[in-house]
Amino acid sequence: YDLPGAESASEGSLHVRAARVLEANWTGSSTVPSLNLYPHQWSWDSAFIAIGLRHVSPLRAQTELETLLAAQWADGRVPHIVFNPSVPLDAYFPSPDFWRSVTAGRAAGAPRTVQTSGIVQPPVHALAAWLVHLADPVLSRSRGFLARVYPRLAAWHRYLLHRRDLGGAGLVSVVHPWEQGMDNSPCWDAPLARIVPAPARSFRRADLDHGAPEDRPTDLDYGRYVRLATDYRDHAYADGRSEFAVEDPAFNALLIASEHALARIATELGATGTARHARAQRLTAALVERLWDPAAGLFLCRDLRGEPGLVRERGVCGLIPLLLPGLPRDITAALVRTLCGPHFGFGDRTRLVPSYDLLGEAFDPHRYWRGPAWFNTGWLLERGLRAHGELPLADALRTAVLRLADATGFAEYVDPYTGEACGATGFGWTAALALDLYH
Numbered sequence: 001y002d003l004p005g006a007e008s009a010s011e012g013s014l015h016v017r018a019a020r021v022l023e024a025n026w027t028g029s030s031t032v033p034s035l036n037l038y039p040h041q042w043s044w045d046s047a048f049i050a051i052g053l054r055h056v057s058p059l060r061a062q063t064e065l066e067t068l069l070a071a072q073w074a075d076g077r078v079p080h081i082v083f084n085p086s087v088p089l090d091a092y093f094p095s096p097d098f099w100r101s102v103t104a105g106r107a108a109g110a111p112r113t114v115q116t117s118g119i120v121q122p123p124v125h126a127l128a129a130w131l132v133h134l135a136d137p138v139l140s141r142s143r144g145f146l147a148r149v150y151p152r153l154a155a156w157h158r159y160l161l162h163r164r165d166l167g168g169a170g171l172v173s174v175v176h177p178w179e180q181g182m183d184n185s186p187c188w189d190a191p192l193a194r195i196v197p198a199p200a201r202s203f204r205r206a207d208l209d210h211g212a213p214e215d216r217p218t219d220l221d222y223g224r225y226v227r228l229a230t231d232y233r234d235h236a237y238a239d240g241r242s243e244f245a246v247e248d249p250a251f252n253a254l255l256i257a258s259e260h261a262l263a264r265i266a267t268e269l270g271a272t273g274t275a276r277h278a279r280a281q282r283l284t285a286a287l288v289e290r291l292w293d294p295a296a297g298l299f300l301c302r303d304l305r306g307e308p309g310l311v312r313e314r315g316v317c318g319l320i321p322l323l324l325p326g327l328p329r330d331i332t333a334a335l336v337r338t339l340c341g342p343h344f345g346f347g348d349r350t351r352l353v354p355s356y357d358l359l360g361e362a363f364d365p366h367r368y369w370r371g372p373a374w375f376n377t378g379w380l381l382e383r384g385l386r387a388h389g390e391l392p393l394a395d396a397l398r399t400a401v402l403r404l405a406d407a408t409g410f411a412e413y414v415d416p417y418t419g420e421a422c423g424a425t426g427f428g429w430t431a432a433l434a435l436d437l438y439h
């Protein structure tokens with residue numbers, strides 16, 4: 001990371017500043033995404049955080065994943081939030097008394113000793129576990145790290161592939177926008193429009209105590225998030241009946257990447273990874289079959305409810321499959337063209353890849369997942385570009401992530417045109433993934 005002028009800033013290097021964020025957000029057994037806005041453990045945040053943390057402390061990185069997996073439900077699901085009991089209930093909404101995991105989740109096997117949410121987030125964990133192992137194989141082997149996490153990761157994938165194949169074609173569906181992780185992406189506008197929102201007066205949004213309303217989802221969005229989560233809870237978190245069911249390319253691509261990682265973990269443990277690699281390849285074929293749109297030049301989401309079909313919105317989720325090794329060459333070439341073309345403008349009009357189509361009607365450079373650029377998607381695309389030999393673009397994206405992460409105090413997200421910080425600063429995965437690219 002030799003950027004003119006950047007390294008002269010304050011004492012130390014980006015490494016030191018990023019490590020300081022991870023230190024400040026560390027609770028003793030896991031890392032919060034943000035001290036104010038998100039004061040608990042989040043599932044995919046922890047995976048990304050572990051990937052960076054491995055450069056500071058491989059032991060803490062292993063612990064991060066172990067803590068999350070200790071809250072796994074008996075049916076295999078890894079909850080999207082593991083609540084910290086010492087944080088006041090009103091610090092984050094929805095709080096444990098909303099999810100009621102211990103009682104409402106009993107049939108699905110929610111843990112009794114820790115409170116969690118009942119929905120999930122993208123399965124980045126096996127990929128993270130493998131990368132964490134690689135950072136210090138000696139420590140990992142001496143602690144039996146992979147041997148301990150492997151059965152849990154395998155059960156997690158099994159849950160997704162068996163309980164969440166709601167379309168019957170092999171791909172996994174999300175049943176809530178929070179599950180996919182890009183909460184208010186315009187990709188959800190049509191599938192969400194059918195959901196009757198919970199009345200705004202029936203809940204209190206803690207996020208507005210810390211975040212600017214114009215950078216956050218709207219009250220109407222929240223009404224729908226609350227309705228969906230309430231219905232899921234009131235049906236004991238049983239799968240199959242949700243009014244919202246979407247096959248998302250990013251969620252599925254991350255599952256496939258993690259399935260490849262799980263194959264490597266199996267091999268390291270002396271078993272064979274062949275079946276898992278083959279399954280990942282079959283899932284890749286299903287992803288192409290179900291979600292690839294040659295005319296748009298990216299993957300789209302598939303709505304399984306209402307009038308089923310592809311959602312004609314271009315979200316960054318449609319570029320994330322670039323991560324996959326087994327994609328046909330013409331598809332990777334098209335994805336790279338789309339990334340650099342008028343809809344995402346990377347290397348031309350934008351400084352970091354926007355979360356949504358610059359030319360889309362719903363584009364808003366500041367509102368959360370409706371336009372701002374995020375660092376985790378930047379990291380995933382950098383990896384994809386590098387894996388497919390697009391080295392100059394990968395280098396440009398790496399430099400952009402490092403420069404903007406550092407310049408914004410590790411912001412949650414940024415205006416894709418100006419690089420202006422939005423949301424929280426001192427954000428966990430921004431610091432962690434910058435740290436990873438720095439190395």
Ligand code: 9WN
Nearest residue numbers: 033038042044045178181182183207
């Ligand atoms: C709901 C923690 C999480 C991220 C998500 C991001 C945001 C939560 C919220 O924060 O979602 O899960 O309250 O807005 O959209 O990707 O995991 O950082």
